[in-house]
Amino acid sequence: QVQLVQSGPEVKKPGASVKVSCKTSGYTFTSFPIIWVRQAPGQGLEWLGWISPFHNKTVYAHILQDRVTMTADTSTTTVYMELRSLTLDDTALYFCARDYRVGSTVTAAEGYYWGQGTLVTVSS
Amino acid sequence: QSVLTQPPSASGTPGQRVTISCSGSTSNIGSNFVFWYQQVPGAAPKLVISRSNQRPSGVPDRFSGSKSGTSASLAISGLRSEDEADYYCVAWDDSLSGQVFGGGTRLTVL
Numbered sequence A: 001q002v003q004l005v006q007s008g009p010e011v012k013k014p015g016a017s018v019k020v021s022c023k024t025s026g027y028t029f030t031s032f033p034i035i036w037v038r039q040a041p042g043q044g045l046e047w048l049g050w051i052s053p054f055h056n057k058t059v060y061a062h063i064l065q066d067r068v069t070m071t072a073d074t075s076t077t078t079v080y081m082e083l084r085s086l087t088l089d090d091t092a093l094y095f096c097a098r099d100y101r102v103g104s105t106v107t108a109a110e111g112y113y114w115g116q117g118t119l120v121t122v123s124s
Numbered sequence B: 001q002s003v004l005t006q007p008p009s010a011s012g013t014p015g016q017r018v019t020i021s022c023s024g025s026t027s028n029i030g031s032n033f034v035f036w037y038q039q040v041p042g043a044a045p046k047l048v049i050s051r052s053n054q055r056p057s058g059v060p061d062r063f064s065g066s067k068s069g070t071s072a073s074l075a076i077s078g079l080r081s082e083d084e085a086d087y088y089c090v091a092w093d094d095s096l097s098g099q100v101f102g103g104g105t106r107l108t109v110l
Helices: none
Strands: A005-008 A010-012 A018-025 A034-039 A045-052 A055-061 A068-073 A078-083 A090-098 A111-114 A117-123 B009-012 B020-025 B036-040 B046-049 B063-068 B072-074 B085-093 B098-101 B105-109
Touching: A005 A090, A005 A111, A010 A018, A010 B046, A018 A090, A018 A117, A018 B085, A034 A068, A045 B009, A045 B085, A045 B098, A055 A068, A078 A090, A111 B046, B020 B085, B020 B105, B036 B063, B046 B063, B072 B085
Parallel strands: A010 A117, B009 B105
Antiparallel strands: A005 A018, A018 A078, A034 A045, A034 A090, A045 A055, A068 A078, A090 A111, A090 A117, B020 B072, B036 B046, B036 B085, B063 B072, B085 B098, B085 B105
């Protein structure tokens, strides 16, 4: 069965970086893109970006463009999301999700299988 | 302010049909697919409508989606207590080159 298992909670200071992992299993890793979404406490969902492990192509949300990097390791079927120069506003629950359709494009990306979420807390 | 506009709340009684709207513009809903997610607080979102009007595998046919122009809607018929959740619409925005979410609608089953 398809599973996405994310790394554990993180507590970081402002200005630091965090790297969240999303270990996938149960399907052909390179066939489905992964999206990242976050949710600040009591707030709505925010799209962070998309990565295609097959093409090793990424598309990031403009507001995070210069602070975020998403990578895919085909040897371990794990996707990573690194966020740098953290601020208090980056405190949120971060989710990875696998696309519903094989080879989906970024404009039609949709999360069908989800990780359990990783809480990132930024505090001084 | 979210790029896509949803009502903050909606409600209905068991068995009723409720509709949640999502308003956007020509750069997002007007030219791209709309997706709908259901989220119970504290849990991961669940995809309930794919590509504006398709139900993913496992989603009951009580859920339906539609799109017209720059607006979309999610309809839930035969409302059940387990439908109580937050619902989010999302679409690609050509101007922002990214996906944009609505602010979410909290559905209460009375």
